[in-house]
Amino acid sequence: MQSPINIDTAKTIFSPQLRPIQLSGYSLPANEKLKLRNNGHTVLLELPESLAITGGYAQQYRAVQLHLHWGSPSGPGSEHTVNGHRFAAEIHVVHYNTKYDSFKEAMVHPDGLAVLGAFLEVGPRENPYYQEILEHLYKIQREGEEVLVPGFNIAGLLPANLKLYFHYNGSLTTPPCYQTVKWTVFNQTMVLSHDQMSMLVMSLRNDDSKPLQNNYRMMQDLHRRRVLSSFQ
Numbered sequence: 001m002q003s004p005i006n007i008d009t010a011k012t013i014f015s016p017q018l019r020p021i022q023l024s025g026y027s028l029p030a031n032e033k034l035k036l037r038n039n040g041h042t043v044l045l046e047l048p049e050s051l052a053i054t055g056g057y058a059q060q061y062r063a064v065q066l067h068l069h070w071g072s073p074s075g076p077g078s079e080h081t082v083n084g085h086r087f088a089a090e091i092h093v094v095h096y097n098t099k100y101d102s103f104k105e106a107m108v109h110p111d112g113l114a115v116l117g118a119f120l121e122v123g124p125r126e127n128p129y130y131q132e133i134l135e136h137l138y139k140i141q142r143e144g145e146e147v148l149v150p151g152f153n154i155a156g157l158l159p160a161n162l163k164l165y166f167h168y169n170g171s172l173t174t175p176p177c178y179q180t181v182k183w184t185v186f187n188q189t190m191v192l193s194h195d196q197m198s199m200l201v202m203s204l205r206n207d208d209s210k211p212l213q214n215n216y217r218m219m220q221d222l223h224r225r226r227v228l229s230s231f232q
């Protein structure tokens with residue numbers, strides 16, 4: 001049950017019991033500083049546990065971090081694909097199940113982690129919420145560099161419509177690739193300007209100073225698994 005997968009919408013199962021995702025505590029004041037780090041694999045924003053998923057999952061999950069996956073100037077870089085279409089980029093907001101003491105404990109249990117994923121595409125308008133992250137990337141060009149950024153409404157990084165999503169049981173897409181993630185992939189796509197997408201794709205370098213690009217894991221086989229959808 002590895003991730004990422006291609007979501008073949010002809011084979012998803014409409015599940016009316018899938019409720020809208022509800023977020024609480026996602027709007028952070030500017031005086032709350034968050035650590036933004038280039039860890040050589042992605043850009044990672046550490047999140048306070050005050051952010052919680054309070055609807056749509058059977059249990060409560062609290063935020064750990066968010067990070068992005070992207071391509072290069074010559075191609076897209078989302079991890080999941082939909083009907084074989086790879087999107088320009090993808091955001092993952094990682095949470096852990098609060099019935100466990102910590103995410104380190106949670107991440108080894110099948111119901112331990114919940115990742116909210118959304119696709120990013122290029123469009124005519126700048127996205128002011130993504131700008132809160134992208135405008136700092138030039139300060140963390142090298143692996144291991146980090147910067148403190150002012151808090152903002154983290155919910156602005158996710159679609160306005162949290163009712164339309166795909167749902168399946170999968171895994172982390174980086175080692176140790178534990179099969180402990182309950183994935184939610186939203187149907188509505190986030191729109192960034194061309195300049196914003198270029199900042200994401202061109203700003204960061206990895207450990208041997210090569211451009212940090214195409215940081216998406218290769219497609220995994222679905223086997224006999226079913227992807228549920230909250231909409232028809």
Ligand SMILES: NS(=O)(=O)c1c(F)c(F)c(SCCc2ccc(C(=O)O)cc2)c(F)c1NC1CCCCCCC1
Nearest residue numbers: 039041042064067092094107115171172173174175176
């Ligand atoms: N798509 S994903 O959620 O599987 C994922 C990736 F694909 C990722 F590529 C990453 S980054 C690679 C792992 C890593 C490396 C260094 C540091 C650090 O210096 O703090 C942190 C993490 C990454 F951090 C994550 N998310 C992490 C998975 C790593 C272990 C559990 C921690 C929370 C989720």
Ligand SMILES: [Zn+2]
Nearest residue numbers: 067069092173
């Ligand atoms: Zn990820």
